[in-house]
Amino acid sequence: MRDTCSTPPFPFVALPLKSHWPALNLGLVTSAVVWMAAPGMALAQAPSSAAPSTDLGQVEIRGTRNTDTEARQQSTASKIVIGREEIEKQGDASLGEVLKRLPGITVQGAPGRGGAIRMRGLGSGYTQILLDGERMPPGFSVDSLTPEQVERIEILRAPTAETGARAIAGTINIVLREGQKATPDDLKITRSQENGQGSSMVNWVHNLNTAPLSGTFTLSAMDNQRADQSLTEIDSDYRDDQVRTTESSGRRQGVHANARLQWKGEQGKTLTLTPFLIYSEFAAHGRINAQRLSSNAITDTALTDNESRYAAARLNGQWGQRLSADDRLEVRFGLGQAKYDQHLMQTAVASTGLLFNALDEQRFTDRSTSLNAKWTRVLDSGHQLVSGLEHEGVRRVEEASAGAGDESGNLKARTARWAAYTQDEFKINPNWSAYAGIRYETILTEGQVMEELKRNKSQVWTPLLHALWKPDPAKRDQVRMSLTRSYKTPTLYNLVAPLRYSRDFPSSGNNVPTQPDRVGNPDLRAELATGIDLGFERYLEGGGVLSANVFRRNIQDLIRYQTRLQTVAWSTQQRWVSTPLNVGDAVTQGVELEAKFRLNQAWAEAWPVDIRSNISFFRSKVLDIPGPNNRLDQQPNMTANLGGDYRLRSLPLTLGGNLNWNPDYDTRRSQEQWSYQGVKRVLDVYGQWRFSSVTALRLTVSNLVPRDYETATTFLTGAQHETAKTTDRNWRNIQLRLEMKI
Numbered sequence: 194m195r196d197t198c199s200t201p202p203f204p205f206v207a208l209p210l211k212s213h214w215p216a217l218n219l220g221l222v223t224s225a226v227v228w229m230a231a232p233g234m235a236l237a238q239a240p241s242s243a244a245p246s247t248d249l250g251q252v253e254i255r256g257t258r259n260t261d262t263e264a265r266q267q268s269t270a271s272k273i274v275i276g277r278e279e280i281e282k283q284g285d286a287s288l289g290e291v292l293k294r295l296p297g298i299t300v301q302g303a304p305g306r307g308g309a310i311r312m313r314g315l316g317s318g319y320t321q322i323l324l325d326g327e328r329m330p331p332g333f334s335v336d337s338l339t340p341e342q343v344e345r346i347e348i349l350r351a352p353t354a355e356t357g358a359r360a361i362a363g364t365i366n367i368v369l370r371e372g373q374k375a376t377p378d379d380l381k382i383t384r385s386q387e388n389g390q391g392s393s394m395v396n397w398v399h400n401l402n403t404a405p406l407s408g409t410f411t412l413s414a415m416d417n418q419r420a421d422q423s424l425t426e427i428d429s430d431y432r433d434d435q436v437r438t439t440e441s442s443g444r445r446q447g448v449h450a451n452a453r454l455q456w457k458g459e460q461g462k463t464l465t466l467t468p469f470l471i472y473s474e475f476a477a478h479g480r481i482n483a484q485r486l487s488s489n490a491i492t493d494t495a496l497t498d499n500e501s502r503y504a505a506a507r508l509n510g511q512w513g514q515r516l517s518a519d520d521r522l523e524v525r526f527g528l529g530q531a532k533y534d535q536h537l538m539q540t541a542v543a544s545t546g547l548l549f550n551a552l553d554e555q556r557f558t559d560r561s562t563s564l565n566a567k568w569t570r571v572l573d574s575g576h577q578l579v580s581g582l583e584h585e586g587v588r589r590v591e592e593a594s595a596g597a598g599d600e601s602g603n604l605k606a607r608t609a610r611w612a613a614y615t616q617d618e619f620k621i622n623p624n625w626s627a628y629a630g631i632r633y634e635t636i637l638t639e640g641q642v643m644e645e646l647k648r649n650k651s652q653v654w655t656p657l658l659h660a661l662w663k664p665d666p667a668k669r670d671q672v673r674m675s676l677t678r679s680y681k682t683p684t685l686y687n688l689v690a691p692l693r694y695s696r697d698f699p700s701s702g703n704n705v706p707t708q709p710d711r712v713g714n715p716d717l718r719a720e721l722a723t724g725i726d727l728g729f730e731r732y733l734e735g736g737g738v739l740s741a742n743v744f745r746r747n748i749q750d751l752i753r754y755q756t757r758l759q760t761v762a763w764s765t766q767q768r769w770v771s772t773p774l775n776v777g778d779a780v781t782q783g784v785e786l787e788a789k790f791r792l793n794q795a796w797a798e799a800w801p802v803d804i805r806s807n808i809s810f811f812r813s814k815v816l817d818i819p820g821p822n823n824r825l826d827q828q829p830n831m832t833a834n835l836g837g838d839y840r841l842r843s844l845p846l847t848l849g850g851n852l853n854w855n856p857d858y859d860t861r862r863s864q865e866q867w868s869y870q871g872v873k874r875v876l877d878v879y880g881q882w883r884f885s886s887v888t889a890l891r892l893t894v895s896n897l898v899p900r901d902y903e904t905a906t907t908f909l910t911g912a913q914h915e916t917a918k919t920t921d922r923n924w925r926n927i928q929l930r931l932e933m934k935i
Contacts (some may be wrong), residue, residue, distance in 0.1 A: 261279075295348060298832075349362075441480075675726040779814060
């Protein structure tokens with residue numbers, strides 16, 4: 194099951210904070226910095242008599258790159274900015290495919306199937322994802338965005354007072370498209386093929402060129418068809434072994450629309466409105482084949498029908514006004530609603546007891562509001578003070594049947610968040626600039642489950658310090674340092690989830706540890722993390738950047754689901770029950786390396802290929818769980834990307850590709866529980882033929898060499914052992930896109 198060749202050994206960096214880990218390996222950091230700086234050193238030594246054609250090429254690329262690079266270079270807090278050029282370069286169908294190639298970011302799930310977005314390999318809730326600086330609406334998925342809807346992506350490796358401290362791993366801020374005057378409309382028509390099933394997509398971006406109103410309007414329509422196949426093998430020493438195969442064919446149709454409208458008035462007054470609409474429908478039909486592997490073998494089949502509908506509407510706005518030459522006030526507001534309705538029916542063909550008739554339904558409505566105010570003052574001494582107040586409220590009403598999923602139930606719940614912050618960003622001298630901030634945040638969660646009111650309230654103070662040092666202000670090298678406090682709050686379902694029976698084991702009897710009942714825990718405490726970041730950056734003259742970053746987070750009150758055999762009120766027999774608990778402390782640390790440059794910047798005789806590469810190494814330990822592999826949930830040992838783009842001189846053709854690699858790994862979740870995540874190697878390639886300055890044809894092949902994706906869970910005690918291994922199929926996706934400016 195394991196791919197023993199996919200996890201190469203590597204030296205490990207540890208920062209000198211209080212823990213059971215070794216001290217910082219200065220040799221590794223020095224080696225990493227030298228390795229990252231090598232192309233830059235070669236560039237400095239390259240002869241000045243480079244061919245004029247090469248110089249012209251560098252100037253052409255630098256125009257767009259430097260906009261993003263300058264934003265990164267000038268930020269006191271560590272920030273990576275990904276602009277339109279890089280977002281649209283690969284021709285991705287979803288934003289998740291763009292994110293998986295960025296430094297330190299991983300995407301859960303099988304290749305091409307989407308999944309949770311994570312920074313530094315840390316699980317759900319550790320990465321803060323913002324949409325135009327606001328927290329994502331409830332039930333909203335990043336994968337529902339298309340790259341055409343996004344202007345830029347900002348990655349903050351350490352939290353700031355203004356963006357929020359619910360970001361132990363970091364923050365990803367997705368900025369929607371901004372209008373540009375005198376820019377023609379973009380129209381993209383896409384047709385793709387995967388495993389014999391076709392999909393279509395149309396994207397249109399319209400820029401408003403009127404004054405004083407400007408902005409952009411983006412519309413995406415899709416009709417996607419996709420097959421899913423999986424094989425699950427259950428190996429148990431206390432019940433019959435089983436094999437289950439699941440296959441389905443699904444179709445998703447949807448329309449996404451968003452706009453950014455900006456009005457500019459006199460004396461610095463601005464009003465920006467960003468409406469956002471999503472509607473999608475999904476339908477899938479499939480079958481499950483189950484076989485009991487025993488001397489008296491039994492086979493059964495069930496047919497499945499799955500239908501769902503999701504609709505969301507949101508309006509964000511921002512009013513800005515200059516109060517004086519040094520003072521500016523901004524007020525932001527947001528309101529939205531999302532509705533979801535799912536209906537899943539399973540019909541057993543026989544009555545063998547392997548598969549059952551089931552009807553699972555889930556319906557919820559989320560309503561959210563937000564109101565924020567920010568005051569900025571610029572002082573003569575070079576200080577820029579920013580202070581703000583924030584309020585956010587979410588209400589959910591949900592109805593769900595017993596088998597609808599772990600994150601569901603019959604409940605009425607609300608979450609209210611208040612925050613206040615102040616920060617000061619200032620320049621000490623030409624070599625040093627600094628940032629100091631503090632943020633207070635309180636979150637109240639209340640839920641009514643089966644007429645029982647559950648309540649949880651958390652309050653957190655988070656001081657934050659960042660510094661930027663330029664050894665020589667006239668050069669392009671700089672060092673970043675951050676000392677921060679951040680936190681992760683329990684989710685709504687962690688706190689107030691109603692009782693969820695094990696689907697295949699009714700409450701009249703007992704169940705098994707790999708299929709436990711689940712309940713919430715309103716007494717959970719927020720996880721707190723003390724973090725340190727240290728980074729080196731070199732910005733190249735012709736565009737591009739080399740960077741090395743080390744980090745560490747000491748986490749208190751880690752939340753993790755634990756499965757235990759308990760005496761319960763809902764059954765006459767003891768049941769295996771999974772409950773979220775604060776299990777103790779943990780630590781995570783790692784090193785992140787990135788190199789973006791043009792190959793002939795380092796080697797004058799090389800082709801002018803744009804290189805995009807990054808590699809990150811991670812290690813973590815849950816202190817109260819015995820090893821080995823007592824890592825944080827679903828954190829790989831490493832993740833790596835290597836990509837390149839080359840524009841032919843003799844033809845209007847651009848070629849490129851990217852290899853994304855995540856090794857396999859085991860996680861020990863408790864004394865008895867283990868999980869396994871298989872290796873992922875995804876190769877994407879593309880070619881773009883430009884007919885004219887306004888028309889191009891792009892061919893993209895995603896997942897060029899498909900590889901089955903394996904996951905497994907194991908429960909092991911002195912008396913019982915069971916392992917469930919699942920293999921998910923995935924296929925090559927071929928996409929043809931016509932790109933026009935009209």
